[in-house]
Amino acid sequence: MDVQALREQFPTLRADEPLTYLDNACVTLRPDSVINAILDYYTKQPACAGRSPHRWGTAVTQMVSRTRRKVGRFIGAQPSGVVFMRNTTEAINQVASGIDWRDGDIVLTSDREHNSNLVPWLQLERRGVIEHRPVPSLPDNSFDIEAFTDACADAGERLRLVSLPQVGNLDGVEIPIEEVAAITHDHGARLLVDAAQSVPHMPVDVKKLGCDWLAFSMHKMLGPSGMGILWGSDDALNELEPRTAGGDTVVDASFSGFEFRAGPERFEGGIGNYAGIAGTEAAIDLLSGLDMGEVQLHEQRLNRIIGDGIGGIEGIEVIGPQDAAARGGVTDVLVDGCDVHDLAILLDEAGGILVRSGFHCVNSWFNARGLDTGSLRSSLYLYNTEAECRHFVDTFTEIVNAIR
Numbered sequence: 001m002d003v004q005a006l007r008e009q010f011p012t013l014r015a016d017e018p019l020t021y022l023d024n025a026c027v028t029l030r031p032d033s034v035i036n037a038i039l040d041y042y043t044k045q046p047a048c049a050g051r052s053p054h055r056w057g058t059a060v061t062q063m064v065s066r067t068r069r070k071v072g073r074f075i076g077a078q079p080s081g082v083v084f085m086r087n088t089t090e091a092i093n094q095v096a097s098g099i100d101w102r103d104g105d106i107v108l109t110s111d112r113e114h115n116s117n118l119v120p121w122l123q124l125e126r127r128g129v130i131e132h133r134p135v136p137s138l139p140d141n142s143f144d145i146e147a148f149t150d151a152c153a154d155a156g157e158r159l160r161l162v163s164l165p166q167v168g169n170l171d172g173v174e175i176p177i178e179e180v181a182a183i184t185h186d187h188g189a190r191l192l193v194d195a196a197q198s199v200p201h202m203p204v205d206v207k208k209l210g211c212d213w214l215a216f217s218m219h220k221m222l223g224p225s226g227m228g229i230l231w232g233s234d235d236a237l238n239e240l241e242p243r244t245a246g247g248d249t250v251v252d253a254s255f256s257g258f259e260f261r262a263g264p265e266r267f268e269g270g271i272g273n274y275a276g277i278a279g280t281e282a283a284i285d286l287l288s289g290l291d292m293g294e295v296q297l298h299e300q301r302l303n304r305i306i307g308d309g310i311g312g313i314e315g316i317e318v319i320g321p322q323d324a325a326a327r328g329g330v331t332d333v334l335v336d337g338c339d340v341h342d343l344a345i346l347l348d349e350a351g352g353i354l355v356r357s358g359f360h361c362v363n364s365w366f367n368a369r370g371l372d373t374g375s376l377r378s379s380l381y382l383y384n385t386e387a388e389c390r391h392f393v394d395t396f397t398e399i400v401n402a403i404r
Contacts, residue, residue, distance in 0.1 A: 098240030172330030309393030
């Protein structure tokens with residue numbers, strides 16, 4: 001993988017003095033091709049898909065269908081299972097609101113969930129619809145498969161859904177989804193995978209994973225904001241009631257009734273984000289030309305530089321396994337004696353380094369441990385370099401030593 005050639009495709013990285021961007025778990029940079037695809041939609045064919053037969057409408061309809069196929073191919077799926085959503089959050093909420101819950105149903109999650117894969121279940125629990133049970137992780141935040149197996153057994157026939165991240169945004173730790181899927185299905189339950197931090201960074205094939213639904217966001221993989229994907233197997237999608245009804249989600253409607261479409265369009269209420277879909281196609285095209293396994297190894301190599309460089313500093317505690325490879329491209333640290341928000345600002349001002357500070361939408365993990373200061377997280381992507389990582393380590397070390 002030619003990282004320097006990739007960097008030339010990003011306007012923000014072609015600046016005379018580019019910043020060191022290490023906040024990729026939040027949102028990635030966008031390449032020229034994505035920006036141009038969005039601009040082309042608005043300036044060349046700003047029409048609706050699936051409605052108007054004129055040349056612009058036909059072109060947009062073809063673009064939407066083509067993008068659906070490409071997204072499906074990227075995750076090893078058929079296009080019939082690919083639903084365009086706003087983001088991972090909306091996709092998870094579609095599953096949460098679309099299932100016909102039974103009295104006493106149990107939903108299992110991990111104990112280190114992003115709010116988007118926690119609050120929807122807490123909402124249902126508050127309304128008395130389900131019971132939510134978090135499965136405790138091992139001390140280093142690795143997934144405890146024995147605890148999960150026991151939790152499934154304890155839930156018994158009441159287990160309805162398991163909803164887990166393939167890779168955690170807090171620490172980059174991967175969960176063995178294939179093994180989880182087998183156990184989940186042995187108990188007659190469905191599996192929803194939050195893949196927001198996996199699809200952008202590693203090879204993902206839904207057939208191999210064995211999950212029923214999978215959700216991810218394009219803004220974390222070079223694509224535009226406001227675009228996400230919900231994939232589901234045919235039978236799993238057919239189980240869901242659409243969350244947003246109207247527009248072209250139906251085949252027909254009258255004052256006495258309506259009939260939903262059979263395909264993914266039944267979940268895509270109203271006019272679509274066609275500019276976003278155009279940008280999605282461009283992002284998928286770029287990533288499809290890369291070896292995602294090589295992308296994963298590249299991030300792990302760089303993460304070792306960061307982990308080894310700052311993990312040994314007194315008062316710095318790395319969240320998750322000490323082995324950087326087990327954290328993918330994420331190094332998230334608790335910092336004793338420094339305010340992490342001040343530290344993030346100083347990294348920006350002193351070194352042009354952009355990282356995230358706070359609770360990373362995983363408030364429950366921090367609250368369960370009585371941590372009210374948050375952490376500082378660096379997160380890598382395919383365009384980051386060794387030089388950037390060493391610059392971060394040197395600047396971080398200098399600032400921490402200076403302000404203590």
